[in-house]
Amino acid sequence: MIYQRMSVGRATLWAILAPYLLLPARLSVDLPLIPPLDKSTIPNLAAYLACLFFKGKHVTLLPKDRMARWLIIIYVASPFITALNNPEPIIAGPIFIKGMALYDALSDVIRQLLFVLPFWLGFAFLRSAxxxxxxxxxxxxxxxxxxxxxxxxxxxxxxxxxxxxxxxxxxxxxxxxxxxxxxxxxxxxxxxxxxxxxxxxxxxxxxxxxxxxxxxxxxxxxxxxxxxxxxxxxxxxxxxxxxxxxxxxxxAKPKNQVRIASAMVLVALIYPALRGWDLFPSEMIHEIATSYSAERAQSYDFRIKNEDMLLDKANQRPYFGWGSWGRNRIYDPVTGRDLSVTDGRWVIVIGQYGWIGLFAEFGLLALTILRCARTLRYCTSKRESIILGSIALILGINLLDLIPNNTMIPWTWLVAGALLGRYEQVFYKQRSQSR
Incomplete structure (x- = not known):
């Protein structure tokens, strides 16, 4: 209905956002081969099919930007390698998690495709000011x-x-x-x-x-x-x-907005690296938190210890991770009780798909913000620059929040695709005109 009544851009915005706000949480439909369908995947597929069949719109899968193209390929393809690298089961007391097979490899690739669909939709249909x-x-x-x-x-x-x-x-x-x-x-x-x-x-x-x-x-x-x-x-x-x-x-000036968004992006990229190399000053921050609030310090200490446990396991398979089905988590070897609490998106991705998977996911989101600096040069009005800078701030804080929380939603990918789509529209148009 919304695709019949609205432009393809507006309809896509509502088709991704409204289900996130209204559909039930933590409910999924588990069909053979494809991953469980829930509020983070069903709207993506529905919007894509509506664009394809109701609007007759083709969705470009690979951008012209070479770095973005390779990051998308790695993001989609790396889970296939992850599954092939994890054929053995995990046994912890009464807990038995089967090894991953070709079936799981295909399922994980399909899941990545469904997750990244909003990025492609935003890239294709949200390119204008x-x-x-x-x-x-x-x-x-x-x-x-x-x-x-x-x-x-x-x-x-x-x-x-x-x-x-x-x-x-x-x-x-x-x-x-x-x-x-x-x-x-x-x-x-x-x-x-x-x-x-x-x-x-x-x-x-x-x-x-x-x-x-x-x-x-x-x-x-x-x-x-x-x-x-x-x-x-x-x-x-x-x-x-x-x-x-x-x-x-x-x-703030749009240029400064983009600079601050880029700084947030760099923090989001540097933090996992510092934690992985054990260079992050965790103890010093804990002491500061203790002087401020004992409750906050206890919460911070609990988070850091969980991250340490999960990182220790992730570094046993650092490149492509442990895969899905909870294989990345920590279990008591006797009782099988799940001992881990996964809060931050970054530590979840590292455990499941390794550092390569993290580089692809965070790198693709970060790239769309870093490209905004170039986009600003070709904005034709102050109004357009203000809008671009504000969207960069929104995506920048979302990426930064992926460090303590798992706030990765389809809307995040849609906004990232919109920023990259705008960059390609103005940058390559300008370059073709200058030739």
Missing amino acids: KDHEDLLMIVAFAGLLYSLPMFFEVRMSPQLHTWIYGYFPHSFAQQMRDGGFRPVVFMGHGLLVAFFTMTSVIAATALWRIHRKVGFFSGGQATLYLMVLLVFCKSMASLLYALALAPLAAF
């Missing part, structure tokens, strides 16, 4: 709409997922904070809701700067309202992100 402005508008407008169930759950506790889908997708205790509740709605966890709200704040701030309304609200009114909503989400990290980035989106 107007498309990027629509991207910010839809994120901000979706934040305003989503505020209604969010405020309901702040007051009544997270109940909507249980009432509508029949189960609660996570620990209810984790959603209780400061004598109240974090809203969860249909995302699965209050931290994900807070991060989405923070993204909406940045988008609304950018729209306020270019004097664009968000629905019936001015950009400034939408920004203020969403910031108040973010406070009720009770997530310190997302609130700090918003307090740091909203002024940048409102006042």
Whole structure:
């Protein structure tokens, strides 16, 4: 319906974002050969098929940029090698995880293809300055709409997922904070809701700067309202992100916005390397955290110890990892109890697909931001530059947040594809004209 009523760009934005906001969390359909289908894969496939059959649009799979092309190939193909390198089972007490076979190799490749589909869709159909402005508008407008169930759950506790889908997708205790509740709605966890709200704040701030309304609200009114909503989400990290980035989106030069986004990207790339080489000053940070808050220090120490355990196992197969089915996790050799807690996306990827898999995934996302510096040179208006810089900030903080959390969602890939698509459109057009 949305592809019949909207342009292909707007329809794709809604087709990827709306299911993430509305479909049930932690529910999947497991079919033969293909990986389990859930809210992170079904919308991608649906949007791709709609573009292909309803709009008759061809989706380019490989960009012209040579580095991006190789990173995509490695991202899709490396799980095949991972599966072939893990034929033996894992046995820990009563736990038996079968070895990986050709069937699993094909399944993992299909899963990577489904995950990266939004990147290709964004690259193909969100290449213009107007498309990027629509991207910010839809994120901000979706934040305003989503505020209604969010405020309901702040007051009544997270109940909507249980009432509508029949189960609660996570620990209810984790959603209780400061004598109240974090809203969860249909995302699965209050931290994900807070991060989405923070993204909406940045988008609304950018729209306020270019004097664009968000629905019936001015950009400034939408920004203020969403910031108040973010406070009720009770997530310190997302609130700090918003307090740091909203002024940048409102006042900083686009060139500086891209520089700061690039700096966040470099931190996201350097941190795993420092942890892998045991060069990160974990003990010093723990001492600082202890002087600030014993509870924060304990949480940080727990996270670091888990990362150390997972890294030790990952480094037993450093290049292509241990594969899927929980083979990357740590199990008690007697009881079989799972001893690991995987929070950060980076440590999950290293355990499953090794350092090569991490290089492909993080490298591809980082490249789209680093290319923004070139894109800015060919922007034809200040309005376009502001929009590009704000989107770079949004993707940059998303990539940085993959260090402590697993906030990788289809929307992340869609935004990355949109940035690379815009880069290729303006850069190669300019280069062809200069010849």
